[in-house]
Amino acid sequence: xxxxxxxxxxxxxxxxxxxxxxxxxxxxxxxxxxxxxxxxxxxxxxxxxxxxxxxxxxxxxxxxxxxxxxxxxxxxxxxxxxxxxxxxxxxxxxxxxxxxxxxxxxxxxxxxxxxxxxxxxxxxxxxxxxxxxxxxxxxxxxxxxxxxxxxxxxxxxxx
Numbered sequence: 790x791x792x793x794x795x796x797x798x799x800x801x802x803x804x805x806x807x808x809x810x811x812x813x814x815x816x817x818x819x820x821x822x823x824x825x826x827x828x829x830x831x832x833x834x835x836x837x838x839x840x841x842x843x844x845x846x847x848x849x850x851x852x853x854x855x856x857x858x859x860x861x862x863x864x865x866x867x868x869x870x871x872x873x874x875x876x877x878x879x880x881x882x883x884x885x886x887x888x889x890x891x892x893x894x895x896x897x898x899x900x901x902x903x904x905x906x907x908x909x910x911x912x913x914x915x916x917x918x919x920x921x922x923x924x925x926x927x928x929x930x931x932x933x934x935x936x937x938x939x940x941x942x943x944x945x946x947x948x
Contacts, residue, residue: 821898824866824869824871824895825895825898825899827862829851829854829858829859829862830862830865830866831899831902832851832854833847833851833859833862833863833866833872834866834871834888834892834895834899835899836850836851837872837886837887837888837892838888838893838896840887841885841886841887842885842886842887843883843884843885843886844859844860844863844884844886847859847863847886863886866892870889870891870892871888871889871891871892871895872886872887872888872889872892873886873887873888873889874886875887
């Protein structure tokens with residue numbers, strides 16, 4: 790649903806009259822980025838490339854990721870057809886996640902992204918260090934530092 794008017798803010802049209810229109814098609818790069826983008830999806834896919842895993846195995850293997858985030862990422866990947874969720878009717882029920890053939894086709898892409906990150910990480914770290922050095926030595930930073938210093942006592946030598 791789109792709302793029509795004469796001006797647009799950040800790609801959303803403002804106004805009062807609703808107008809039902811189709812969303813514009815995304816380019817292939819944007820589609821791919823939506824599927825594998827984000828902080829955790831590559832880590833989840835990397836674990837599933839190693840084989841079928843249960844939820845708790847994935848949670849243990851990916852440190853720093855909350856249970857809620859993991860379940861959300863798995864749901865997103867499942868809805869995109871990248872991951873397959875299988876529920877076994879055991880007592881208690883057992884759920885396993887596996888990569889689909891469509892998901893396997895992402896392996897070369899993720900490998901290329903990993904290679905690019907490794908080959909450019911040193912340059913990016915150096916650039917970040919230089920930027921932080923410039924920011925740390927700005928005139929306003931120096932002025933703040935001098936104002937924060939306690940007044941220096943001047944002692945005169947006695948005759």
